[in-house]
Amino acid sequence: MSDIKPDMSVNIGGLQMKNPVTVASGTFGYGPEYAELVDLNRLGAITVKGICAEPHTGNQTPRTFETRCGMLNAIGLPGPGAKGFIESYGEFLAQYDLPVIVNVWGKRVEEYGRVVEMLSDEPIVSAFEVNVSCPNVKEGGSLYGTDTKSFASVIETVRAKTAKPLIPKLAPNVSDITLFAKTAEDCGADAISIMNSYPAMAINIETRKPELANRSGGLSGPAIKPIAIKLVWEAARAVSIPVIGMGGISCAEDAIEFIIAGASAVAVGTANFTDPSTVIRVIDGIEAYLIRHDIPSIGDLCGTVL
Amino acid sequence: MSDIKPDMSVNIGGLQMKNPVTVASGTFGYGPEYAELVDLNRLGAITVKGICAEPHTGNQTPRTFETRCGMLNAIGLPGPGAKGFIESYGEFLAQYDLPVIVNVWGKRVEEYGRVVEMLSDEPIVSAFEVNVSCPNVKEGGSLYGTDTKSFASVIETVRAKTAKPLIPKLAPNVSDITLFAKTAEDCGADAISIMNSYPAMAINIETRKPELANRSGGLSGPAIKPIAIKLVWEAARAVSIPVIGMGGISCAEDAIEFIIAGASAVAVGTANFTDPSTVIRVIDGIEAYLIRHDIPSIGDLCGTVL
Amino acid sequence: MTGTETKSCFFQFFLCVKCPFVFRGIQPLKQEQTRILEHRHEQADYWVMQLSAPGIGPEVRPGQFIGLQAPRLDNAVLRRPFSVYRADNESVSILYKVVGKGTAAINRLLPGETIDIIGPLGNGFPEATPGLTPVRIGGGYGAAALQLQARTLQKKGTVFFGGRTASDILCADEFKALGWTVEIATEDGSVGSRGLVTDTFDRWLDERSDTDIELFACGPEGMLRAFGDRAVDRDFKAWLSMDRHMACGVGACLTCVIKKNDPEKGWQWARCCKDGPVFESREIAWDE
Amino acid sequence: MTGTETKSCFFQFFLCVKCPFVFRGIQPLKQEQTRILEHRHEQADYWVMQLSAPGIGPEVRPGQFIGLQAPRLDNAVLRRPFSVYRADNESVSILYKVVGKGTAAINRLLPGETIDIIGPLGNGFPEATPGLTPVRIGGGYGAAALQLQARTLQKKGTVFFGGRTASDILCADEFKALGWTVEIATEDGSVGSRGLVTDTFDRWLDERSDTDIELFACGPEGMLRAFGDRAVDRDFKAWLSMDRHMACGVGACLTCVIKKNDPEKGWQWARCCKDGPVFESREIAWDE
């Protein structure tokens, strides 16, 4: 065991983070929501709820449903739009020592380009996570994430609009994740993030109605962690850009498992709802693990699975 | 509430079952293993562990690992081969009033043909479930399940070898399950079963070794149920052949959810390990539900999601 | 939101942005490890649980709620929201009904065991308007939030309870002890008058010379809506505490949204957990 | 398998086919809802739990185990295997160590609560051979199965316990009470002689004029293997109770397989749960 503090900082394709832990888009709002419970200055970065160019209302309710060791969501990407986001949250977020990863989406390829264009010059925006994998909007979303051609056209379009770090968020429901990881790399992405929630469904057997107004939704939480670990492991070996891993992380041990599998950084999602202190416990727990195992820097742990 | 017993019988593409409940291949052995705990005559059918033409040793250990609300397995399809199966279990199974669904697999297309050919005339064999989706054997398995051309060639090959009900078991890790469901129907399959365990992985963070000798395995159990429900729902609407639904069923309510989603029959897998009485509770619970809701026959419930 | 307006915005998202405590005054949200001090049966499926909570207890305003993590329920990922039934400098209590797996797990806990809670959540009820006659409408566990609010008032009023049967009527004695008039209606007539609480209320209102009343209600949505309609028809204010499925409880996930009337767009979403759970009846765009 | 051979087969799969009870005699497997009769601390992380089990208790043979479903652990799908430590007409007991989430959940249970078990599982130890001196080797919870077996014997023998430290040595007093000679070795010397139990055993064996002994062992794999090697070298029989991760416990899932020597193929798999857990040392094809 060493006395020196390990180096927790990571650089995710140009995005400098003081530690490898962010929050998963859509589970932490835009910043203020958890600010009274979580010291935002401790986070490696914040990833905000998905934003598209214009304001969007999202799906009808019910929007979430708890399953065994997981939950379904079909929020449907409501949001204030690019302009509304900056107006409403820009000043708030600027108060913190906190890189902001903006999760963006669009209904058509051009809309992806538009939202990135609108936000690229905003000083508060540190990086873009490109959501091509939302299972809950009929338009685009899921197609862009499961067809390499459409996927490439989205990434190329947004790449042309910004020099900031670009992080496509891959869809999990594909037979071969490495194809999408490589396509992202080839189209100039700086990193990739894996995974979005998995297309899923629950039906109330008394009413025979789906539990979500949108009928189906995305499964997240501890239930899916072993799926996410496998995807991260495969993708990380296929490309040389860094991977942000997520899916069911609820403690430091889970995060470390992702890092050993090949993730350079991780995101805490559903577990914020279970326990808002998760993200801080994950940061502290990773550091304690590095100290206990005499690992000088988090980078030395990444991808070390035997 | 009605006094008459509801009709629980189903016909799965020619396979007549007295109730819609079978067990998932690989979780119930070949029959004798649970025979002291479960009255085999109560089951709608038994689905035995995957068999290929020749004896096979399977993977090294550890072969399973428990995850949150689920488990990983990478058994690797060990088995006695077609001849060994009949020699060892034929007489035992013949004692019961129990249709036998034989789960078959091969490393190459011809091997699928061979095992079906070897078993097709055996009176004990009632139907074939064709496993094109085992995540745990390097050869074939996963490719046949995720590529419609290879998938079609397997189904056509086995179709030519038998007139008995043929039930391809689809892989879950595809972007569009309906393509595979339709291909199965087009190639003459009598039914389909959904889903096999989902490719997944777990890593021990102290040893940095994968928890399974095979590195990755298949995720099963309650964790995956919402994924399975969605796949069954989509596939059942796309084809007119019946669907056997499975994935995380651990009580009658789970089974009823699958049936409402579109499954004509269901299989209990991992839950046999949790509680060997599950399959009997599921049968009794479905019947009680039909009585409570005054539904004369199980077929009237199938696919009734609103 | 409950009455205060800053500027119109998309989803009321940035109301709390410049100063996160604008609606909370000085009371920030806290996460607290509490110990069960008391856990007792109230009636039928209803139980009362008191938790040590020196951090949260003193900050609670009536109508606020807490997000409780059901211990031992290892397959649950979501907290359960419960209105605060009692609060003091050292503790908070909830009055809850066992309805599913989370409340069943909570029900198995014994004094001395620990529970993780976050709170106080939501805006709670607005200050009662001086000069108006306080009226309270409660159904089921809705009584919990109402009686906490009644305790803070000097003025006494009338509380109407409605339910299917006697065991759905809670806190009647507590209101009586506070000096309130209690009117009860049950569908099966097992306690109070037989019929709907709206009928009892309508008769009561018809007998009054004025409608200088202010109504606070907490109960099933059908009941809230019926009273909301009366508030519009008869021209008084009705503050309704709305119940929505929640995931985060703090405004982050957009699960619990409710349609609010909007002059421009017809309606817009508000978050029940953060912008509510209490809304004035006119704010709510009821579903068709 | 333990000694009896019917015909050679793939994986020994169909041994029990024609008559499922061939190895069990008249004792079928049962699933039983048991009640905790007693739950007491033994030492360090070890606990003893007695369960009402009139169905399973009378059927148990030493060396068999039960599959226990940890109640309240709602995210677990697998039962946990435990050797039977005591059995009578009304109950079975286990002696267990808290090592992870399942055993921690079991540990929180109180007398009166119910547990679902299946059993008896596995073949247990074979009958002791008359004329041979009984020797028992135990490490950690391995002592549980051994002492149950010792209770069934008229003949007294010598038991060797090994472990890292004093708290790993269990059941020594029980063996003494049965009239056995007890030899203890701990790595830290906190009880018995300091060092490895194999050394103590080797010294003991060297002092004997003959090797007319029969050895039954239950403990960590390294220990079992060391004694298995000695059995081959010094030409006596050693029945080793093997520990493997298990899922079904009944032979259905093929999780728990272990390599057995096979004259034709070099080795073949046997299922630790159904064909074992006890194997004679010569049957086992140890990994390189």
Ligand SMILES: Cc1cc2nc3c(=O)[nH]c(=O)nc-3n(C[C@H](O)[C@H](O)[C@H](O)COP(=O)(O)OP(=O)(O)OC[C@H]3O[C@@H](n4cnc5c(N)ncnc54)[C@H](O)[C@@H]3O)c2cc1C
């Ligand atoms: C602001 C607010 C305050 C509340 N205050 C109280 C209170 O003081 N006392 C009390 O007993 N209950 C209160 N509830 C309801 C309580 O949160 C639910 O009864 C509880 O979450 C159910 O959990 P469960 O796991 O037992 O039920 P589940 O097994 O999850 O579901 C059982 C049933 O409860 C319904 N349900 C599940 N979650 C909710 C939810 N968030 N809101 C309403 N119904 C739900 C389900 O639709 C289902 O019919 C309040 C809810 C809200 C939103």
Ligand SMILES: Cc1cc2nc3c(=O)[nH]c(=O)nc-3n(C[C@H](O)[C@H](O)[C@H](O)COP(=O)(O)OP(=O)(O)OC[C@H]3O[C@@H](n4cnc5c(N)ncnc54)[C@H](O)[C@@H]3O)c2cc1C
């Ligand atoms: C035939 C047999 C008899 C046994 N008899 C006893 C007994 O009498 N007393 C006793 O205390 N224990 C006994 N065990 C071991 C016991 O089953 C495990 O300690 C228990 O399953 C661990 O559960 P857990 O959830 O607490 O651990 P987990 O959280 O699952 O894991 C904690 C640690 O235990 C290990 N472990 C998990 N499952 C097993 C397993 N099946 N076998 C061995 N190690 C495992 C893991 O690798 C890990 O290191 C026996 C095991 C077998 C196979």
Ligand SMILES: Cc1cc2nc3c(=O)[nH]c(=O)nc-3n(C[C@H](O)[C@H](O)[C@H](O)COP(=O)(O)O)c2cc1C
């Ligand atoms: C309520 C909710 C809302 C989400 N919204 C978004 C979103 O707007 N954009 C996005 O890319 N992912 C979204 N996700 C997916 C998460 O960012 C994350 O990829 C997924 O939940 C898996 O991580 P977890 O298991 O830790 O939650 C959302 C997830 C949840 C549960």
Ligand SMILES: Cc1cc2nc3c(=O)[nH]c(=O)nc-3n(C[C@H](O)[C@H](O)[C@H](O)COP(=O)(O)O)c2cc1C
């Ligand atoms: C231990 C184990 C072994 C399995 N073996 C097979 C197999 O041989 N052939 C097959 O098609 N599926 C096999 N499966 C998959 C199951 O049949 C089933 O599709 C899957 O487990 C999902 O159902 P469940 O969640 O109810 O377990 C196996 C699953 C488990 C857990």
Ligand code: FES
């Ligand atoms: S519950 Fe998450 S926004 Fe209200």
Ligand code: FES
């Ligand atoms: S644990 Fe299933 S075969 Fe042994």
